[in-house]
Amino acid sequence: MPSPSAPRPAPPPARGIVLIAVLVPVIAALALWAFAWPAARLAPRDLPVGVAGPAAATAPLERSLAARGGAFEVHRYAGEAAAREAIENREVYGAVVVSAGGPELLTASAASPAVAQLLREAVAGQAPPGTEVRVTDVVAAPPSDPRGAALGASLLPLSLAGVATGVLVWRFGLRGPYAPAALLAAAALAGAVAAALGHGWLGVLTGDWWAEAGTLALAVLAVGSAVAGLAALLGPAGIGLGALTVVLLGNPFSGAASAPELLPEPAGALGQWLPPGAAGTALRSVAYFDGHGAAGPVLVLALWSAFGLAALALGRRRGAPGPDGTARARSPLPAA
Structure with a gap:
């Protein structure tokens, strides 16, 4: 019987070829559906x-x-x-x-x-x-971004930054208070940098700088904590699930480049419950409308952040798989 620490045998070459030949077209079809379908069906809906x-x-x-x-x-x-x-x-x-x-x-x-x-x-x-x-x-787009292209394009880098934050927290095996501290610090700095670029350099954000930085930081925190939490519960599969949900569904369903009401259902409604869609709506509200309409999407981002942090704590206690594939030891519960 092989020892638990023995390396896992590599899959047979034929099996690997079949998996690649099947999975790649499926992933390509899913990506085309997620990105091309909403763009090809733009029309006003309510x-x-x-x-x-x-x-x-x-x-x-x-x-x-x-x-x-x-x-x-x-x-x-x-x-x-x-x-x-x-x-x-x-x-x-x-x-x-x-x-x-x-x-x-x-x-x-x-x-x-x-x-x-x-x-x-x-x-x-x-x-x-x-x-x-x-x-x-009545409320004109900034002259530096009259078509809203820059604001819409900013969501993918924010999503990728959040995914990277969650992966790094899991990869370095941060436990206890260190994981939330790393997530909060990375999100705060990413939000400040993004606000500085969008507000000061590009000039596409014209609202209160602190509100913009806070919204951007909350967007990164929502994605990062969700990915780290899913990884703590499910291991590498959790990272894949979180990244696919945010990048493959969240970004094309966000409606940031057009409007949620122009997307086919249920993409328009679903997108507003995912971090990229909520972040795009909240950012427009604080950047151009003095925060009007930001309460709902900010609540969505806060709920995703809370879910991720709770999953992170639960995964740590359950001894979820670590980066090396072995189960982590359960964290001792505080004494009564």
Whole structure:
């Protein structure tokens, strides 16, 4: 009988060839589905928009929007001021104000340049021939990132930083208070560096620096603690599960490059419950909308962080597999 410390025999070459030949196409198909499917099916789905003005004047527009097969979720406002406030509070992406001077479209390209363009096209198509629709960008995207590309692209590096943090915590076998301390320190520094780059150098973040740094740090902590916690419970399989969930599903389902309401279901809704989607929504809120709409996604990130730290503690007590594949000794429970 081989000793527990003896190296495991290598799998037969034929078995390895079959596994590679089967797994690689499956992974490629899954990646294409996760990244290409949402991008190929972009369309408004219950997209919150506002309509403001006298009821008699706005009724035809409301009926027209409501008739577009659930594309828009129409909110009614008394006037332009109320519609502007709703946009600034991230209750709607835009609003059409109908007055004696003609229709005016209020947008918020900072919330989603893709949605702002979609609303311009939709409202222009509904207007009578020869009618000019005035457009006002209530909360404009920063001039250095008018299409929101830089903000959307920032989620993948944050996700990778979080995954790397979790892997390193597990790989170095940190136990007791050292693992949470390492996660918190790495997340805080990563958030500060990312905020410095995005706010100071690139100029794509224009809100309160501390709020941006805190949001970015919480995003890294959510991913890092989840990966470290899953690794503490499941070993290397936990790292794979965490990385696939965050990178393969979380990033393409985040809606950061467009909007969650433009993604096919259930991708749009699911993405907001994963760290990248929650981080993207929270970052837009603190960077461009004075924190309005950030409470929900920040809570999601906090829940992921709490889950990861709890799993980390539970895995340590259960003696989960360590980096060498052997079970770690259970941590002694504190004396009563």
